[in-house]
Amino acid sequence: MIPRYSRPDMVAIWSPETKFRIWFEIEAHACDALAAIGVIPADSARMIWEKGGAAQFDVEKIDAIEREVKHDVIAFLTHLGEFIGPDSRFVHQGMTSSDVLDTCFNVQLVRATDILLSDMDALLKALKTRAFEHKMTPTIGRSHGIHAEPTTFGIKLALAYAEFDRCKTRLLAAREEIATCAISGAVGTFANIDPSVEEHVAKAMGLHAEPVSTQVIPRDRHAMYFATLAVVASSIERLATEIRHLQRSEVLEAEEYFSPGQKGSSAMPHKRNPVLTENLTGLARMVRAFAIPAMENVALWHERDISHSSVERMIGPDATITLDFALARLTGVIEKLVVYPENMMKNLDRLGGLVHSQRVMLALTQKGVSREDAYRLVQRNAMPVWRGEGDFLTLLKADKDVTAAMTHAEIEEKFDLGYHLKHVDTIFKRVFGSA
Numbered sequence: 001m002i003p004r005y006s007r008p009d010m011v012a013i014w015s016p017e018t019k020f021r022i023w024f025e026i027e028a029h030a031c032d033a034l035a036a037i038g039v040i041p042a043d044s045a046r047m048i049w050e051k052g053g054a055a056q057f058d059v060e061k062i063d064a065i066e067r068e069v070k071h072d073v074i075a076f077l078t079h080l081g082e083f084i085g086p087d088s089r090f091v092h093q094g095m096t097s098s099d100v101l102d103t104c105f106n107v108q109l110v111r112a113t114d115i116l117l118s119d120m121d122a123l124l125k126a127l128k129t130r131a132f133e134h135k136m137t138p139t140i141g142r143s144h145g146i147h148a149e150p151t152t153f154g155i156k157l158a159l160a161y162a163e164f165d166r167c168k169t170r171l172l173a174a175r176e177e178i179a180t181c182a183i184s185g186a187v188g189t190f191a192n193i194d195p196s197v198e199e200h201v202a203k204a205m206g207l208h209a210e211p212v213s214t215q216v217i218p219r220d221r222h223a224m225y226f227a228t229l230a231v232v233a234s235s236i237e238r239l240a241t242e243i244r245h246l247q248r249s250e251v252l253e254a255e256e257y258f259s260p261g262q263k264g265s266s267a268m269p270h271k272r273n274p275v276l277t278e279n280l281t282g283l284a285r286m287v288r289a290f291a292i293p294a295m296e297n298v299a300l301w302h303e304r305d306i307s308h309s310s311v312e313r314m315i316g317p318d319a320t321i322t323l324d325f326a327l328a329r330l331t332g333v334i335e336k337l338v339v340y341p342e343n344m345m346k347n348l349d350r351l352g353g354l355v356h357s358q359r360v361m362l363a364l365t366q367k368g369v370s371r372e373d374a375y376r377l378v379q380r381n382a383m384p385v386w387r388g389e390g391d392f393l394t395l396l397k398a399d400k401d402v403t404a405a406m407t408h409a410e411i412e413e414k415f416d417l418g419y420h421l422k423h424v425d426t427i428f429k430r431v432f433g434s435a
Contacts, residue, residue, distance in 0.1 A: 007321070024052050030201050073097040156242070
């Protein structure tokens with residue numbers, strides 16, 4: 001991923017230095033287990049840890065060896081042997097390259113997920129704070145982009161909180177799904193390495209042993225993982241799109257913070273564009289795009305092939321780095337979001353009271369009017385108001401068919417904004433609990 005959309009902690013997980021250090025740890029832990037069952041000398045296992053643990057792996061040198069041998073794991077083992085010496089003959093006993101590559105990849109994905117979970121916690125905190133801040137801030141709810149009925153801006157943010165809380169649950173499940181280890185040798189039969197070695201390495205690396213791994217860890221796990229990241233990205237885009245709509249000049253109910261010295265357009269000095277949420281929309285598209293190749297990786301040939309390898313070298317870093325950046329950016333947008341309650345109220349009132357049409361219709365049915373007739377009576381008074389020809393309440397009070405069923409006071413009561421907000425506390429308790 002390009003530096004523009006990267007944060008250092010996540011990038012570090014995918015650096016060559018980190019990868020080679022994990023490879024070494026996998027090999028060294030395997031040597032410990034092999035020593036414990038008498039396959040290799042215990043002194044050799046200690047020396048492997050001592051010399052390999054102190055080694056500063058030379059990425060350029062490993063790459064140079066790989067250019068000759070055309071095999072990344074062999075290149076690493078060759079370089080590692082330069083530090084360890086004769087005891088290096090015991091490294092990689094009974095193992096195959098996928099044991100190292102797949103276990104390492106899953107370690108990296110687990111560590112990446114821990115960062116994403118931390119990001120999610122920060123976003124949830126920001127959403128909760130702003131939701132309570134605007135718990136009772138009235139705004140218009142829209143369906144099909146058209147004014148519907150009143151809601152509150154706090155409910156909009158509570159909706160986002162609940163959605164990302166579900167995203168967190170999915171991330172936790174994805175972490176559990178991907179946290180497996182395979183040290184099972186060629187075609188996964190443990191013919192040349194005891195299953196106890198896999199158990200030991202798995203525990204040491206914070207993973208679980210893969211029940212059956214052919215020669216690779218089954219890629220349905222990875223498909224589920226990257227699909228989960230795609231769902232999180234979609235939720236990011238949903239909230240970003242909402243903010244973008246609210247920032248439109250005709251709406252302007254909320255907008256991204258515009259810092260001193262910031263410029264919105266090279267041509268038009270007045271512009272304050274929703275650049276961050278537009279950026280988030282684009283980043284979400286990229287994260288979603290990584291889910292399809294992850295699913296296509298599931299269908300490998302027989303016990304293994306490497307058609308998945310080139311894909312994962314790209315989507316592993318790119319998907320997690322991009323999502324990390326996007327979650328952090330969205331958190332910043334929410335924390336600094338500028339909200340305009342006055343504009344919300346102005347927009348809520350701009351249709352001359354039409355947002356109360358359902359209450360009037362229902363009240364007419366309670367007075368004995370059929371639903372079909374009630375709908376017709378309300379709609380015939382609503383349509384002129386929609387065209388800008390009068391005020392809804394005034395027209396209703398002048399309609400003899402309406403007033404035959406309802407008094408003026410009864411009609412006026414149906415225009416009470418507070419009626420629509422009476423269950424806000426119930427919604428908040430469902431989302432945030434009794435707190």
